[in-house]
Amino acid sequence: MVHHVPPTTPGHSDVLVGLQYGDEGKAKVIDMIAGDYDVIARFNGGANAGHTIDTPRGRIVLQQVPSAVFHEHVTLYIGSGCALNLWKLIAEIELIESAGIDLTGRLVISDRCAVVAPTHFVLDGLNSDEISTTRNGIGPCYADRARRVSGGERSNWQLRDLLADTDAVVEVMRRAVEIELGAASGLGADAREETEQRFASIADCVERVRAFAESDPAYLSRRVAAGANVLFEGAQSLMLDVVHGDQPFVTSSHTVPAYAYVGGDLPPRFHRSTIGVAKAIVSRVGNGPFPTELGGEASEEYFDAASRSGRGREAESAEYDAEALLGSDDDYDLGVALRMLTNEYGAGTGRPRRVGILDLDQMRTTVETFGIDVVYLNKVDCLDLYGRSRYEGVPVKTTSANTGASTVTVLPVFSTENCDPSDETSLPAGARKLKDFIEEQVHVRVAGFGLGPERERMVRFADAPVPDLVGADSHGGA
Numbered sequence: 001m002v003h004h005v006p007p008t009t010p011g012h013s014d015v016l017v018g019l020q021y022g023d024e025g026k027a028k029v030i031d032m033i034a035g036d037y038d039v040i041a042r043f044n045g046g047a048n049a050g051h052t053i054d055t056p057r058g059r060i061v062l063q064q065v066p067s068a069v070f071h072e073h074v075t076l077y078i079g080s081g082c083a084l085n086l087w088k089l090i091a092e093i094e095l096i097e098s099a100g101i102d103l104t105g106r107l108v109i110s111d112r113c114a115v116v117a118p119t120h121f122v123l124d125g126l127n128s129d130e131i132s133t134t135r136n137g138i139g140p141c142y143a144d145r146a147r148r149v150s151g152g153e154r155s156n157w158q159l160r161d162l163l164a165d166t167d168a169v170v171e172v173m174r175r176a177v178e179i180e181l182g183a184a185s186g187l188g189a190d191a192r193e194e195t196e197q198r199f200a201s202i203a204d205c206v207e208r209v210r211a212f213a214e215s216d217p218a219y220l221s222r223r224v225a226a227g228a229n230v231l232f233e234g235a236q237s238l239m240l241d242v243v244h245g246d247q248p249f250v251t252s253s254h255t256v257p258a259y260a261y262v263g264g265d266l267p268p269r270f271h272r273s274t275i276g277v278a279k280a281i282v283s284r285v286g287n288g289p290f291p292t293e294l295g296g297e298a299s300e301e302y303f304d305a306a307s308r309s310g311r312g313r314e315a316e317s318a319e320y321d322a323e324a325l326l327g328s329d330d331d332y333d334l335g336v337a338l339r340m341l342t343n344e345y346g347a348g349t350g351r352p353r354r355v356g357i358l359d360l361d362q363m364r365t366t367v368e369t370f371g372i373d374v375v376y377l378n379k380v381d382c383l384d385l386y387g388r389s390r391y392e393g394v395p396v397k398t399t400s401a402n403t404g405a406s407t408v409t410v411l412p413v414f415s416t417e418n419c420d421p422s423d424e425t426s427l428p429a430g431a432r433k434l435k436d437f438i439e440e441q442v443h444v445r446v447a448g449f450g451l452g453p454e455r456e457r458m459v460r461f462a463d464a465p466v467p468d469l470v471g472a473d474s475h476g477g478a
C-alpha cells in the first residue's frame with residue numbers, strides 16, 4: 001500500500017558524475033547539455049578539479065566555477081559542499097571575465113563553503129607524495145571542517161565567517177600556522193613565503209568574492225520549486241570517493257551522486273536522473289588500484305617516479321617513438337603509446353596519466369551501486385589506435401557468461417573519422433556493436449559517444465532517455 005503520493009515539482013535536478021578516476025570529459029558533456037538547464041551546480045571538491053572545455057570561442061580550463069560559463073542564461077552555483085580556494089577562485093573569475101564573459105548575477109557561491117586556509121596547503125604538501133594529491137589543501141580543509149576545533153581554537157572557517165570579520169578569522173588562522181606547522185618538518189623558506197603571500201592577499205580575495213556570496217541555504221530549493229532545472233556537476237569521480245574508493249588513494253570528498261543533495265544544497269525530492277560519463281581509454285592520475293592498467297605495476301611505479309620528479313609530456317615526446325611502441329608485444333609500451341597519442345597528461349600539471357583498457361566489470365558495479373541512468377562514453381575516436389596494437393581490435397574487460405571469471409574480450413576495431421556527429425546512422429557497424437555490447441554488459445543505456453574534444457563531436461543516441469528530453473515541457477526560466 002502506498003502511504004503517500006510523491007510530490008510533482010515544477011523544476012527538476014539531474015546529477016552528472018564521472019564513473020572512473022576523473023578526467024573522463026565531464027565538462028565537455030556539461031557544456032553540451034547546459035543550455036537545457038537554468039543552473040549548473042558544483043557540490044564537492046574544489047580547485048583539485050580541472051575541467052577543460054573546447055568551444056568555438058576557444059579552450060578554457062576551469063577548476064571551481066561550473067563548466068557552463070559559455071551559456072549566458074545559466075546560473076553557476078557553487079554549493080556548500082565545496083572547499084573554496086579563494087586565491088585560485090579570483091584568478092579564475094579574472095580569466096573568465098577576460099574572455100568577455102560577465103559573471104555578475106550569474107555566479108552564486110554558498111557562504112557555507114569551507115575555505116581552504118594557508119596552513120592547509122602546507123599540510124597537504126607534507127603528505128601529498130603518498131597519494132599524489134593535487135596539493136590544493138582540500139584534504140586538510142575537509143579534515144578541519146570535521147575537527148571543528150584545534151588547540152582550543154576554531155579550525156573550520158566558512159566563507160560567511162570571513163565575510164563577517166576577515167581580520168578576526170585571519171588572526172586565528174595565523175596562530176594555526178604556529179600550532180600546526182611550527183614543529184612540522186619540511187616547512188622550508190618557500191612554504192613560509194607562500195603562506196605569507198596568501199595571508200597578505202586573503203582580505204582582498206574575500207572582498208572580491210562578497211558580491212557572489214549567497215547566504216540563503218534555500219536559494220536553490222526556491223528556484224527549483226519555482227520551475228528552474230538544475231544539473232549538478234560532480235568533480236573527481238566515483239572511484240575516488242572518500243568512502244567508496246580505495247583508501248587512502250581517494251580524494252577527500254564524496255563524489256557519489258547522492259552527495260549532490262548534501263553539498264549541492266537541494267532536497268532530494270527534486271531528483272530526476274543520474275548521468276555517468278566514462279572514457280573508452282581509461283586513465284588515472286594518482287596512485288592506487290587500477291585493475292586494467294596497461295603495464296600494471298611497472299606503469300604505476302613509473303607514474304609515481306614521474307610525478308615526484310616532474311617528468312611529463314615534453315620529456316616523453318623527446319624520448320619515445322609512440323608509433324613504434326604502439327605495435328610492441330608489451331602492454332607497458334602500449335600504455336605509453338596511448339598516453340602520448342591520445343594526450344593523457346594532467347590538464348594543469350602536465351603529469352603523465354596511467355592508462356588502461358575499458359573496464360566494463362567496474363562500470364557495471366558502479367552503475368548498479370550508485371544508480372546511473374545513462375552513460376556518455378568519451379574518446380571513442382581513439383579506439384582505432386588499438387588496430388595497430390598487438391590486440392588488433394578493441395580490448396575491454398568483461399566477465400565471462402560461462403565461467404563468471406574476468407576476461408578480456410576483443411571487439412572489432414572501427415574508425416569514426418568520417419562520421420557526422422549529428423547523424424548517428426553515420427557511425428560504422430563496429431561502433432554500434434560497441435554500444436550494444438556495453439548496454440548488454442553494464443545494463444545501462446548509452447546516451448552518446450564522444451568522437452573528439454570539441455562539444456559538437458558527440459554523437460547522441462535517440463533511443464537513450466536523455467534527461468533534457470524527458471520533462472522538457474517543464475523546463476522553466478526561473
Ligand code: IMP
Nearest residue numbers: 022023048049050132133134250251286
Ligand atoms: P586531492 O583531491 O588533491 O586530495 O588528491 C587525491 C587524489 O585524487 C589524487 O590521486 C589526485 O590525483 C586525485 N584527483 C583529485 N582531483 C582529481 C581530478 O579532478 N581528476 C583526477 N584525479 C583527481
